[in-house]
Structure formats: C-alpha cells, structure tokens
Amino acid sequence: MARYSEWLLERRFRLVVVLVIQCAVVVTCVGLTAYAAARVQERQVREATTERVLAVARSLAELDQVRDAIGSDDAEQELQPLTELIQQASGVDYVVISDARGIRITHPVPDERGRPVSTDPSDVLAGATFVGTEEGTLGPTLRAKVPVYRGGVVVGAASVGVLESEIAADLRTSLTAMAPWVLLAMVVGLTGAAGVSAAIGARVRRLEAENAELGEQRRLSRALREQTHEFRTRIHAVYGLVESGESDAALEYLAELAPVTGADTRDGGVEDPRLRAVLGEMAAEYRSQGGVLEIDPLTSTSAGELGADDVSLIANLVINAVEAAGPGGHVHVLVLADEVGTEVAVADDGPGLDPEALPMMMEHGYSTKAPGGERATRGVGLAVVWQIVRDRDGEIEVGRSPAGGALVTVRLRRRR
Template sequence: MRPTATPLPRRRRLRLQLAGLQVVIVLAVVLAVAVAVMVVEDQRVQDQAYARVGTVASHVGNEPAVIAALNTEDAARVIAPIAQLAREVSGVDYVVVVGLDNIRLSHPDPEQIGRPVSTDHSLMRQGESFSGIESGTLGPTLRVKAPIRADGQIIGTISVGILQSEVRAQLNSIVVGFAPWILGAAGLGTLLSLSAARAIRRRIFGVEPDEVPGLLQSQNALLYAVSDGVLGVGPAGRITLCNGEAETLLGLRESVVGRIAEEVLDPLLGAMPEEGARQVLVGERVLVVSRRNAVAGAARADAGYTLTLRDRTALEASLRELAGQRGLADALRAQTHEFANRLHVLSGYLSVGAHQKAQEYITRIAGPQERTAVELPDPGLAGVLSANAAVAREHGVSFEVSAQSLVAAGAGADGDLLTVLGNLLSNAIEAAGDGGRVEVFVRLAGQQAELRVEDSGPGVPPEQAERIFTRGVSAKDQSTQPHGIGLALVQRIIQRRGGTIEVGDSALGGAQFAARWPAATGQGN
C-alpha cells in the first residue's frame, strides 16, 4: 500500500510560509544589491581602462622623438622601442603608431610592424578620436585611437588598447572578492529575519496572521457592545485599549492609548490591587473597578491586565434612599410596639379607676416634642430629615432641626443638596452613637444654600480636617482602613457648585460640618 503524506497543520504551514517569504525577500534584496554592485564595478573598471589607454595614447602621441621620427625611413626603428617601453610600463596590451600611409610603425608582435593596420584609421586622419571596443589581430579590445599632430598638422595616428578578456578577468576578481560578503550578508539576513519573526511571534503571543481579523472583530464587538468601561494595560505598563464608555466614566477628554497607566489611572482610581474589585469615586461617579490579570500562550506569559468599570452612581443613590426608608419603617415598627405598650398601661390604669395616675402617665410620655423636619415646606427636604430622624431615634440619638432653619418661598432643595445633607446626617448619627445628639440647620433663601450639621461624637482632630475628605478615609474613626465615600462625594459636589465646606468643633462636643454654595436658578422647582 502506498503511504499517504500527512498534511502539515495549518498553523505550521503558515509559519513555514512566513519564514520562506522572509528568506525570499532577504535573498532578493541581497541579489539586487549584488547585481547593482557588479554593474557599477563593471562600469568603473571600463572607465579606468579607457582612462589608462587614453593617457598612454596622449603621452606617446606627444613624445618629441615619436613626432620627429614619423614619416621618415627610420620611423619603425625609433618608434617601436618607445611604444614597447610605454606598453610595459603602463600595462596596456598594445601601442600601435601608424603613419599617414596606414602602415604600422609599432606593434607587440614584431611581424606586424610594416604591415597595414587591421582597423579603420581614416577618421583619426581627419582629426577625430575614437573610444570603444574593436577586434584586431589580438582579439576584442577596449581601445582609444587618436591623431598625432605636429605644428597643428596631422602626421599620423596612434591606437592603444587593453584586451577585453583582461578587463573581464579584473571584474571577475572583484566579484570573487566580495562574493563571500554577499553570501555572508544573505546568510546573516536570513538568520536575523527568522529571529525577528520568532521575536514578533512572542510579542503577539503566537497569534497567526489569519487570526488577526477575527480578533479585531471580536475586540471591537466586545468593547463597544458592553455597557461597562474596559481598559487594557500591557506588560510594559502602557494602556493598550480604552473603549468609549471607559473614557466617559473616567472623564477623559483625549485618547490615552499608549500612555503609562500609572500616570493616567492612579490619580483617578488610586493604586489598584493585584486582582479583585473595589469601589472608587471618580468625580461624582461611584464606580466599581475590577482587575483581572491576563496571560497568553501555553507558557502563560504575562499579558498585562484588564480593568472593568461599572457605574454604580444611580444604584448607590437608590441604596441610600432604601436605607432611609428601611430605617423609617423600622422606627415606625418600633413606635407601633411602643405605642401599644403605652396603651396597655393606660388601659390598666383606667380599668382600676386610677384616673389620676393615667393623667400623670400621659403627661410624662407626651413630654417636650422634638422639632422634626416636617416643619419645613420642601417635600424632598422633609423626607430626608424625617428618614434620618427615624434612624436617629432607632439608634438612640436625639435628633433636632434648628428652629432657625428656613426655606424661603419659591426656593427648594435640589438633588445635590439632598445628597450632601443625607451623607452629612448619616455620618453625624453614626458618630454620635447611642445617647448622643445631632442638630441640623438648613437655610435656602435668596441666592445662597447653607447647611450645618453638628453632633456630640468624638469630633475631628484638626490634623485630620483635610484628610477626611480623601477617598477611602472616614470621619467616624482615625484608622487607615478604607470606608465609605460619602464625605469625598460631598466635597466634590460642593466644589462643583462653587461652594465651600468647613470642619470645626461643635457646641455639642463633637464635629460641625458647615457648607454653603450659590443656589441654582429655580432650585427646587
């Protein structure tokens, strides 16, 4: 049975094709260079040959002894030795001096002296010169033929030449001399091209050229179809990709591809852990940033890492609102239970006829009433204050709205004010703790919005007054562990609105946060 050849895998065939293409390119370039060198050298050798025979013809033709002996009976005896000496010294193959009778007066072969020349000298006797290749008694030669003049009159001609075979031999020696360099360059170029191909394959993690279009299509489909921001950072620490959603979430106004990741991302996201996810504040957006390290190839080479950005701003706002509603519901549930117990006590007093005791009990439990947010006309503001009052009551914190609070007619609380107030009250209630006090002042009048939240908690040391607004630092304790992002968000909102926020000591014994900013036109409407 005839064995069948097993076809090479497509990946291997493609590798061989690429390697073969690179080798062919290198060899073609080297061959082209070699041909160009040979053409240049051939022209140079011929030019040198023509220059040499032209120089010899000029010197011999102007030699006084040659001029004096021409057209005399002893011309051959005088001129032949001079021409022989010139031929031997210059290295040309022949020097032939011809009289006006077209008879040779010198020749390398003595038997040719006294015989007519084998080539046409008529043009030289008319005063012209000739440079080129002609065949004579010695064979094809590169020759120069010129007239010999005396007192302006042409008295003879001279022909000097070099055998074409000798010129070719000189060119061949030059070719043989640089042939090893050409072969060496071809071999070295082949090795370097193969090494470069191998290095490029490592850099692109073994991806084949026919796989590139599919990868690009998949990348574009993934990057621009998802609603999350995606950032890629290569092994060298430079950003390799950034989709449009990532630019929007990070507030980037120009492309960052190619820039160093630490310079771009650290000011926005802080130092990221090796892997995992964490919540950060970018501008006024609450983002969840997930990092996943990337590896490639069977060797699992480091391919950098990918950051996925998810916007949780709306979710965080909903969670804060839900927490407030849940706190209000818990407070109402506790109040319902407490009211039920009080009704049972009153029922007991009345059932035994202790009317005086019942009246005293009613007076005692009614007591002085807390001032609550329901006294302020804005519904959004009243809702935030009511929810936090319920949370404070649940935590055993006395909650009071300052009697000097004011919401002027036509004014109202916008989303920024409610966010700032909610975060400050949440921090104050937690800082005050069981048995503590929280007091809030709100003033919306004219073109100014003012907030002041005070608590009876431990306060904020002066050296921490600026640091508590840093992302990941809390005013509730002085540890360095990461906490919420409420105060950082508060500061950024107030700065955007062109306002200020100050931290100081409260008359209640804890911290006081005082914020003010210009009210927006039509705020609350």
C-alpha cells in the first residue's frame, strides 16, 4: 500500500508539472500576443494622429483667408476665430499660425500671441514640412508644421499638434477595450490546457496500469514456474522412493521438506482426506505460533466433492488469513461442498483490508505483507485464488469479520 501511495503521489506530481508547463506556455503565448497587439495598436494610433495633424495643417495653409490675412494689421482678429473653429472640429489640441519672422499670430493661450514660436522655425520658413514630437508651451506634442505660400513666397507657417498625453489616453482606451478579449483567450487557453492534461493523465494511467500488470504477471509467472519445477522434482523423488518400496525413506524425505506436527480435523466435518491433511497441518503449525485455526462445525466436505483447485484455493485463503492475523491470532474456516459447488468463508482477526485497496485486492502481486519479507512469491496466493475463481465462473466477496479483520467468501460452481 505504501508503494501504491508513493506511485500515486509521483503520478499526480508529474501531471501537475505537465499542467503547470502547459499553463505557462499558454500564458506566455497570450502575453506575447497581447504585447504585440498593444505595440501594433500604439503604432496605429500614432500613425492616425500624424496623418490627422498633417492633413489639418496642410488644409489650413492652403486657405486663401489665411494667406491674405498674414502680415495684415488685423490678422489676429481675423485668424484666431478660424483656428479655434478648426481646433474644435478636428479634435487637435492647438492650431498656431505664425508670420515670416516666426511670430505667433494665433495661439490657444492669449499671452502667447505676438511672441516668437518656441521651436526653431527656419526649416519650415525655408519651405520644408516637419512632422514629429517637440516640447512646446503646452507640453510634449506630436505636431505638423507646414509653410504658407502667397504668390510663391513663404509668408508664414501653420502648426497643428496633439498632446502626447492625449495620444497615451487614446492608447489606454484602445487597450482597455482589448483587455476582455485577452482575458477570454487566456481562459480558453488554460481550460484547453487543463483538458489536454486530463486526457494525457487518463491515457498515462491506463498505460501505467497495463505496464505494471504486465510486469507483475511476468514476475509471478517466473515465480510459479520455479515453484512448479521444484515441486515436480520433489514429487518425482517421493514417487521413486515409494515405487522402490522405501516407504520409510519417503516419509523421512517428506518430513525434511515440511516437518509434520500432526493434527486431526475429522471432528470439524472435513471428510475430504486431502483437505483434512492440509488444514490439519496448517492448524498444528499455527498452534505452534500461539494461534488458533478453527474449523467451523458446520463444515461439510464429503469425500470426492472437492477437486485439486478447491483444495488449492482454500489453502491459499487460509495462508493469507494466517499471515494477516499473525502469531497468536485467530482464523475461522467454513467449507461447504456438494454436487452443486463449493462455498468457502475464511475470517481472521488481523488488521483487515484498507478500503482503498479493495479494488486492487485481487490484482496480480497484491499483498498486505511488507515488501522484502521472507516469502519471495509475494502476492502469489491472492493471484492463484483469483485465477481459480475466474476459471470456475465463481464469485468472491470481501468484507469485515466479526473480530474486525478480513472476511473473504468464495463461491465456486461444481467443475463438470
């Protein structure tokens, strides 16, 4: 059970690691995509703002009203209302018209009118167009400066700008609108990752279980082959001694293999000589350990009703019960055999079976014994029991005995 718990913990850890990696990949991909989208959105906002301020500045510079008013005495009174109207209609932060000397004619701030522009106007007054970000009286602005021509001569300049803070606010608005879609993509991605992880985990569990069962079957098969070979060798030796008339030598040889302490189970209703011999020896051996192997008085096994596999099943159930109860324990056995079939109930006062282990109890190699015990064929007994039950189309029930230990009941049909 400890090994199974360790395996289960390790498998869960691996699945968690896989899920974390998948979630990290999803978050990274969505994050990089969102970052790229934000950069694209920023570029688009700046490009749109640049096109807007340049278009407004060029349209303003081409107005005859602007061309004719620059240099006149009432230029401010005529152009200031016009620039305010254009500023409101285009959504820019300022519209400034200056003369050929770089003196402002219009400006959103009245005190700035009649003063020189804050940046060098020489390039624009020389006929060049400027688009870029500069520090002005209102702060950093993305602006466009266009020369104003009259009669083929530059007579002034039109400057239109949008504050960088306004551009940043527009970008934040765009990103805020995009945020729910990013979160939705994140949720869908993480949900998909969890689904994939669950599917992988289910597949891995199937493969691991199949691999573990296959490995255990191979190990048990080797152990059983070794035991069968050794058993046949000993049977041949006994047969040879008996055939040659050396009965005493045969008995001595058997005594060396399994010292017989002697016990009579006929009073328990065990009529079958093979089962009587097996249970008698087990009872005597267990008695030497301070334990009690009790044959239920209702036991009924007429001679000839039990086959070799019946005896093997009963012996393996008793062996497992004795090992579970331990020295000084108590094991109770009931066997009913007739022309219909065989029913066996074996109870002990051991620690019982862990409920979590019940689904695996009859798997190959399962055992409640600690690994590394004296018996090399750990779990073989239960495997043999389960094999016989399947071969005989029988059924097996596992419960708790009145003494608090395990109660195993097996029903087998009569072999035809």
